[in-house]
Amino acid sequence: MGKKTRLSGNEAIAYAMKQINPDVMGAFPITPSTEIPQYFASYVANGEVDTEFVAVESEHSAMSTCYAAQAAGGRAVTATSSAGMALMWEMLYVTSSARLPVTMALVNRALTGPININNDHSDSMGARDSGWIQLYSETNQEAYDNYIQAIPIGENGKVRLPVMVCQDGFITSHAVENIELLDDEEVKKFVGEYKPENYLLKKENPLAVGPYDISNYYMEHKKQQAEAMKNAKAVILSIAKKFEQLTGRKYGFFESYQMEDAETALVIIGSSAGTAKEAVRRLRQAGKKVGLIKLRVFRPFPAEELAAEMSGVKAVAVMDKAEGFSACGGPLFAEVRSALYDVKNRPFAINYVYGLGGRDICVEHFEMIYDNLFEIAKTGNPGEVYRHIGQREQEGDK
Amino acid sequence: MKDKDIMEFRWHGRGGQGAKTACLLLADVAFTSGKHVQGFPEYGPERMGAPITAYNRISSERCLVHSNIYNPDFVIVIDETLLASVDVTRGLKETGAIIINSEKTPHELRTLLGGYKGKVYTINARKISEETIGKNMPNTPMLAAAVKVSNVVDSDNFIKDMEASFRHKFKTRPHVVEGNMKAIKKSLQEVCAG
Numbered sequence: 001m002g003k004k005t006r007l008s009g010n011e012a013i014a015y016a017m018k019q020i021n022p023d024v025m026g027a028f029p030i031t032p033s034t035e036i037p038q039y040f041a042s043y044v045a046n047g048e049v050d051t052e053f054v055a056v057e058s059e060h061s062a063m064s065t066c067y068a069a070q071a072a073g074g075r076a077v078t079a080t081s082s083a084g085m086a087l088m089w090e091m092l093y094v095t096s097s098a099r100l101p102v103t104m105a106l107v108n109r110a111l112t113g114p115i116n117i118n119n120d121h122s123d124s125m126g127a128r129d130s131g132w133i134q135l136y137s138e139t140n141q142e143a144y145d146n147y148i149q150a151i152p153i154g155e156n157g158k159v160r161l162p163v164m165v166c167q168d169g170f171i172t173s174h175a176v177e178n179i180e181l182l183d184d185e186e187v188k189k190f191v192g193e194y195k196p197e198n199y200l201l202k203k204e205n206p207l208a209v210g211p212y213d214i215s216n217y218y219m220e221h222k223k224q225q226a227e228a229m230k231n232a233k234a235v236i237l238s239i240a241k242k243f244e245q246l247t248g249r250k251y252g253f254f255e256s257y258q259m260e261d262a263e264t265a266l267v268i269i270g271s272s273a274g275t276a277k278e279a280v281r282r283l284r285q286a287g288k289k290v291g292l293i294k295l296r297v298f299r300p301f302p303a304e305e306l307a308a309e310m311s312g313v314k315a316v317a318v319m320d321k322a323e324g325f326s327a328c329g330g331p332l333f334a335e336v337r338s339a340l341y342d343v344k345n346r347p348f349a350i351n352y353v354y355g356l357g358g359r360d361i362c363v364e365h366f367e368m369i370y371d372n373l374f375e376i377a378k379t380g381n382p383g384e385v386y387r388h389i390g391q392r393e394q395e396g397d398k
Numbered sequence: 399m400k401d402k403d404i405m406e407f408r409w410h411g412r413g414g415q416g417a418k419t420a421c422l423l424l425a426d427v428a429f430t431s432g433k434h435v436q437g438f439p440e441y442g443p444e445r446m447g448a449p450i451t452a453y454n455r456i457s458s459e460r461c462l463v464h465s466n467i468y469n470p471d472f473v474i475v476i477d478e479t480l481l482a483s484v485d486v487t488r489g490l491k492e493t494g495a496i497i498i499n500s501e502k503t504p505h506e507l508r509t510l511l512g513g514y515k516g517k518v519y520t521i522n523a524r525k526i527s528e529e530t531i532g533k534n535m536p537n538t539p540m541l542a543a544a545v546k547v548s549n550v551v552d553s554d555n556f557i558k559d560m561e562a563s564f565r566h567k568f569k570t571r572p573h574v575v576e577g578n579m580k581a582i583k584k585s586l587q588e589v590c591a592g
Contacts, residue, residue, distance in 0.1 A: 178420055
């Protein structure tokens with residue numbers, strides 16, 4: 001079982017897609033996800049997959065293609081980034097509300113403007129209310145593993161929702177690192193066949209997909225969709241368990257790192273979690289009780305589980321790689337702080353917006369954040385909770 | 399991971415000179431020798447001739463850090479003209495070394511390195527590649543020099559692995575393999591310390 005090699009995050013996703021061998025890929029290239037359809041197109045050209053590759057004229061059409069293919073009874077995949085996903089916007093909602101489990105590799109990139117090709121999470125955070133399940137990856141390995149798990153999660157009869165698998169543009173998408181791959185047969189067995197209950201090409205049961213929904217029914221459909229997202233929680237965990245049995249690699253809603261006796265903690269998403277773990281290691285060596293929670297599943301949001309994990313902590317910093325312009329904190333902060341509301345003796349919670357448009361964040365930044373958390377725990381004064389880190393300041397800025 | 403278990407490299411080149419390829423090849427050879435690797439370029443608007451930077455982390459355990467490298471052990475400069483415009487020794491450890499593609503001696507170049515006190519190596523990668531590969535392809539010689547100076551992998555194993563990799567990559571063009579292998583062997587010998 002398994003093959004140890006080295007791949008970039010984009011190569012890893014393309015390889016996962018090859019092993020999944022979907023019926024259709026609809027895609028339009030955009031940096032930094034371009035390599036995924038590029039590599040996949042070569043698998044198609046070489047006859048290594050049975051997939052119909054539909055080269056479309058825009059991302060709106062890419063998602064429309066996936067929607068139509070999935071509605072017809074096929075399994076469809078796509079890959080995109082940033083403004084590419086923004087152009088799919090309407091179809092993201094159409095796909096999730098039609099309960100079509102399309103999967104998307106989203107290589108996170110700042111959503112313009114000013115125009116920028118580098119990493120942050122503004123694209124996927126903007127789509128957080130679109131009804132898609134969102135899985136985030138720290139490494140190429142996690143991107144690969146998440147994509148394989150995304151198929152049975154989305155297609156589960158209690159869920160039937162599309163899934164986006166996110167990884168950080170360039171930071172992991174274009175970095176070559178060690179990775180362990182599954183055998184083709186193992187992936188084939190793990191994802192199984194797509195067997196929807198009803199689909200357009202099922203002649204015994206003619207149906208329409210995506211018709212107008214009048215007020216008299218619309219809300220029931222939305223409630224069902226909301227229930228499906230709640231159902232996804234148990235399914236995500238059971239698929240993770242199956243995946244662990246196959247690979248030994250453990251997944252959940254989040255990864256807890258040195259949280260057992262932690263007094264201060266970070267909540268963070270994506271590749272920078274690794275950098276923050278190095279800060280935890282250094283501070284632990286110096287005797288400081290610090291921990292970290294790396295969120296893998298942002299939709300559905302594991303509010304109760306996160307709250308329980310943070311209940312013993314004195315102060316927590318929530319790291320947002322997206323600026324939400326709410327004037328009171330980023331999107332992850334809003335969710336995490338809300339989750340903490342019901343915790344007895346809840347910790348202080350502060351927010352750091354970081355890494356926008358590819359701004360680098362280093363181990364030393366995280367060490368400084370933990371220092372600040374200890375100071376807050378000591379003084380009981382969190383000060384301004386909505387903060388930014390890593391940017392140059394103009395004179396007169398706070 | 400203990401600090402001493404990790405080696406960090408920074409590559410400076412110009413778009414089109416193969417700095418990214420050399421960086422990925424170094425990751426490849428280190429992986430083949432059983433290491434954990436990271437090889438990643440720093441991306442911006444891409445254009446031929448513009449300065450580009452690429453990085454490697456090579457370690458015995460998986461390195462979790464995903465930031466750029468600010469205090470490398472080794473710096474490799476593929477284009478000598480960058481010395482005038484890029485601060486190539488910035489953050490470079492004095493226990494480390496810089497390797498520059500140049501026909502000049504390390505002694506001649508040291509004055510351009512802003513008082514850097516560590517080791518300086520030069521290699522005439524242009525000449526070597528023109529003589530062996532038949533055109534100015536400095537990245538293969540620079541890769542060999544980086545291996546030689548850092549000793550990140552054993553030189554003999556490096557030669558063996560590169561040959562296997564070239565044979566695979568250039569199946570239909572065996573003369574390309576021969577030229578590149580000559581370039582590697584010559585570079586391992588001709589890298590010049592100062």
